[in-house]
Amino acid sequence: MKAILFSCFCFVAVCLQAQIPAGDGEGYFCGLCNNACDTLLFTKPGFCTHCRMQLVKQTYAERRDILNQLQHKMTICFYLQDGVEVLDFAGPMEVFAYAGFNVFTVSRKKEPIISQGILKVMPDYSIEDAPPADILAFFGGNAQQPSVDPEVMKWIRGRAASTQYFFSVCTGAFILGRAGILDSLTATTFHSSIESLRAALPKTRVLEKVRYVDNGHVITTAGISAGIDGALHLVSRLKGDEMARQVAAYMEYDKWVPNQGLVVDKHP
Numbered sequence: 299m300k301a302i303l304f305s306c307f308c309f310v311a312v313c314l315q316a317q318i319p320a321g322d323g324e325g326y327f328c329g330l331c332n333n334a335c336d337t338l339l340f341t342k343p344g345f346c347t348h349c350r351m352q353l354v355k356q357t358y359a360e361r362r363d364i365l366n367q368l369q370h371k372m373t374i375c376f377y378l379q380d381g382v383e384v385l386d387f388a389g390p391m392e393v394f395a396y397a398g399f400n401v402f403t404v405s406r407k408k409e410p411i412i413s414q415g416i417l418k419v420m421p422d423y424s425i426e427d428a429p430p431a432d433i434l435a436f437f438g439g440n441a442q443q444p445s446v447d448p449e450v451m452k453w454i455r456g457r458a459a460s461t462q463y464f465f466s467v468c469t470g471a472f473i474l475g476r477a478g479i480l481d482s483l484t485a486t487t488f489h490s491s492i493e494s495l496r497a498a499l500p501k502t503r504v505l506e507k508v509r510y511v512d513n514g515h516v517i518t519t520a521g522i523s524a525g526i527d528g529a530l531h532l533v534s535r536l537k538g539d540e541m542a543r544q545v546a547a548y549m550e551y552d553k554w555v556p557n558q559g560l561v562v563d564k565h566p
Contacts, residue, residue: 318337318339318358318361318362318365319339319358320358321358322357322358322359323357323358324355324356324357324358325339325340325341325355325356325358326339326340326341326342326343326344326353326354326355326356327339327340327353327354327355327356327361328340328346328348328349328351328353329346329351329352329353329354329544329547329548330351330364330396330397330398330541330544331346331349331351331396331548333348333349334348335347335348335349336365337365339358340353343355349548351544351547351548352544352547354540354544371398371399371400372399372400372432372433372536373399373400373401373402373429373430373431373432373433374394374399374400374401374402374431374432374433374434374435374465375402375403375404375428375431375433375434375435376390376391376401376402376403376404376435376437377403377404377405377434377435377436377437377444377450377473378403378404378405378411378413378419378421378437379405379406379411379439379440379441379443379444380405380411380412380440380443381411381412381413381414381415381439381440381443382411382413382414382419382437382438382439382440383413383414383437383438383439383467383468383522384413384414384416384417384439385522385523385525386437386438386439386467386468386470386521386522386525387413387435387437387467387525389467389522389523389525389526389529390435390465390467390525390526390528390529392526392549393526393529393530393533393545393549394529394533396545396548396549397533397537397541397542397545398537399433402422402423402428402429402431403419403421403422403423404421404422404423404424404425404428405421405423405424405425406424406425406444406447406449406450407424408421408423408424408426408427409421413439414439425449425450425453430457430460430461431457431461432461432462432463433461433462433463433464433465433532434454434457434461434463434464434465435464435465435466435467435470436464436465436466436467436470436471436473436474437466437467437468437470437525438467438468438469438470438487438488438521438522439468439469441468441469441470441472441473442472444473445472445473445475445476446476450473451476451477454473454474454477454479455477455478458477458479462515463515463516463517463532464479464515464516464517465516465517465518465519465528465529465532466485466487466517466518466519467519467521467522467524467525467528468487468488468491468519468520468521468522468524468525469487469488469491469495469521470518471485471486471487471495471518472487472491472494472495472498474516474518475495475498475499475502476498479516480499480501480502480516480518481499481501481502482501482502483502483503483513483516483562484502484503484504484505484511484513484560484562485499485502485503485504485505485511485513485516485518486504486505486506486508486510486511486518486519486520487504487518487520487521488520488521488522489506489507489520489521492504492506505560508520508559508560509524509527509528509558509559510524510527510528510531510558510559510560511559511560511562512531512535512559512560512561512562512563513562513563514562514563517531517532519559523553526549526551526554527553527554527555527558527559528559530542530545530546530551530554530556531556531557531559533545534556539556542554542556543556
């Protein structure tokens with residue numbers, strides 16, 4: 299009996315889901331969770347039976363174009379220092395991963411770091427062997443350590459010309475600032491570190507009471523949970539508002555309000 303029920307279930311699943319057919323037509327597809335179900339076709343609205351994301355209606359051609367774009371994933375490098383704040387990097391990591399970015403981690407050396415004295419993290423690379431990335435991200439929690447390390451500063455400056463976007467959460471702004479990335483720009487940071495950042499970066503306009511500041515190629519955010527807002531904002535810039543909305547819904551991040559930050563540079 300169990301075998302019969304299983305066979306029936308598989309038959310129904312195959313009928314409802316198939317690889318994207320050639321030619322014209324339209325159907326319902328998973329909201330892009332960066333898993334194998336992104337290629338499945340559903341015949342009616344509802345939720346993906348694999349990842350539970352809400353299905354979206356698209357033409358076959360639209361879906362094929364999106365999947366072709368995802369094959370050329372943007373890469374984002376998360377620099378993590380010993381003592382880094384867990385949610386500072388874990389929140390944006392969830393956002394970028396669900397949005398289809400290729401995320402990898404780098405630290406000063408390729409050895410375990412301890413986040414908030416609790417979580418042990420083994421970085422993928424050290425600054426000696428890290429590959430280039432489209433986006434370079436920095437986070438708070440003992441940010442003083444890398445911001446005064448001449449080797450880390452040299453590494454960041456050496457990546458400036460080949461990096462499309464810089465991103466920071468909380469006091470990660472100090473790392474960008476000390477590397478000269480925030481010179482003549484507008485930035486923000488953790489609310490209790492606003493005055494310290496102003497003192498440390500006299501060439502930077504530092505704002506308080508703002509979730510994130512977008513300068514075009516450099517985005518800084520306020521503390522901890524604001525990093526999720528900034529990450530969703532960058533996803534909406536690069537992949538569209540619908541993608542950012544789907545990611546926020548999948549994460550059940552009800553707090554997200556689009557355009558809640560400050561956009562200094564009006565980019566395309």
